Amino acid sequence: MLIVGCNAPSSPPSGELQVVPAMPLASSISAQATSSASSVVVAPPALPAEPERPPCTVAREPLIDNEDAFFLSTAQPAEVLVDGSALDRLSAAAQRAQSDSLIVIKDHRLVLNRRFGSAPGPIETRSATKGIAALAVLALIADGKIRSLEEPLATFFPEFGSGAKRDITLRQVMSHSSGLRHATTDADALNAQSDRLAYARALPVSTPPGTAFSYSNEATQLLTGVIATAAGEATESYVKRRLFEPLGIVNFNWKRDRAGTVQTYYGLELEAEDLARIGLLLVDGGLYDGKRVLPEALVSQLFIPSERYGGYGLCFWLDPPVIQDEARIKAFTGSKAIKAGRLDSLNGQRFDSGELYFAEVEKLLAGETLGLRALHRAGKAPLQVLREPSLAAFAIGGLGQRLEVYPKARVVAVRQHRRRPGDKQRAQEDLVTFRKMQWLMQAVLRPCKGSA
Secondary structure: OOOOOOOOOOOOOOOOOEEEEOOOOOOOOOOOEEOOOOOEEOOOOOOOOOOOOOEOOOOOOOOEOOHHHOOOOEOOHHHHOOOHHHHHHHHHHHHHOOOOEEEEEEOOEEEEEEOOOOOOOOEEOHHHHHHHHHHHHHHHHHOOOOOOOOOEHHHOOHHHHOHHHHHOEHHHHHOOOOOEOOOOOOOHHHHOOOOHHHHHHOOOEOOOOOOOOOOOHHHHHHHHHHHHHHHOOOHHHHHHHHHHHHHOOOOEEEOEOOOOOEOOOOOEEEOHHHHHHHHHHHHOOOEEOOEEOOOHHHHHHOOOOOOOOOOEOOOOEEOOOEEEOHHHHHHOOOOHHHHOOOOHHHEOOEEOOHHHHHHHHHHHOOOOOOOHHHHHHOOOOOEEEEEOOOOOEEEEEHHHEEEEEEOOOOEEEEEEOOOOOOHHHHHHOOOOOOOOHHHHHHHHHOOOEOOO
16 A cells, blocks of 8 residues: 555545455465455466666765764665665655655665754654554563453443443554544544543444544544553553663653643654664564564564555554456546556556555556556555555654655665644645655665675
């Protein structure tokens, strides 16, 4: 699922997005998969062999502002098979988007670290805070303080023990399918509350739990109560002791509401390099600096698409494998090019991510995608989304705060933007949100031919 928005893209209409469950890991990826409608998807034909890697180019602009201030050693891009020109383009675009920090790490080596003249210090991660809250929940499961992701919310909030709320689980809260009533466009109503946890706890159910994806700040705010209750200590205290201290994170701030409660839907301020530390934890499957912080089996849960929306896992956006559906492409009437069969060669092919699919579409349509990305975000593109582990996970916050994690490629990328007067208008005009970062990262991820 291509994610280009700051927070939540439009929720996919019910029934539009077909998520195909993955086969067990022991099965070949070319084995048949069973769809949510119990139909059979025939094994897709193999993609053509990858073209020979182009030679690595040298970056024309400085990529490291101050290598002595970072916790990892640096590398020339070609040393880790990253194209310098790709990093140049990424850095230039980030600067145009008024970024305050941009980091790219490959194979535990720093290849790009730009501040663009901005002073160091924690920056509000906004909705990317949700991803850190998810890690705290995983830690509590690892510590035996929460039984599983299927734990009913009633375990933590007694008033959830009756009525429709008794069916809400922790997994549903973290995958935005709790069914709790919430604002559909912004967090203004939630932000106006003096006790935001109490407000979220009192919300009624508007949709049967587990039946539909709908991005909810209100439901995610419940996680601060879950964490504190399960841990037996304040949320920020547990996160600091259990996660931040093992990762070496010391400089952070966490906003509170007027009741004194920290937020888990937004509010955590972190330095860019500390977001990168969190990214490395995920790239290494729960290890950090050779020490086990989280179980690998739990970390892997973050990369599995949720049942109700393939572009989201557990508080992280995803880009899972897709297959172009022949029946749906034939019924698609949004483009003369599609009607003419210019995408028919992609029918039945499996792509490891939505971004890789769109790269092929652009080749066939001379750089165009005909709005298919936007349709994909809304669950309307002629694609089947496979419920297999995503090659990437994204913690994304308003104004373009981004932590991008690519475990297979061994890449972590961070972008931050510090709030400025007038940002709301600039965000509406897409001047600061840096929506194209994920697209630009594809060239960074593509190995070039250089010195190993």
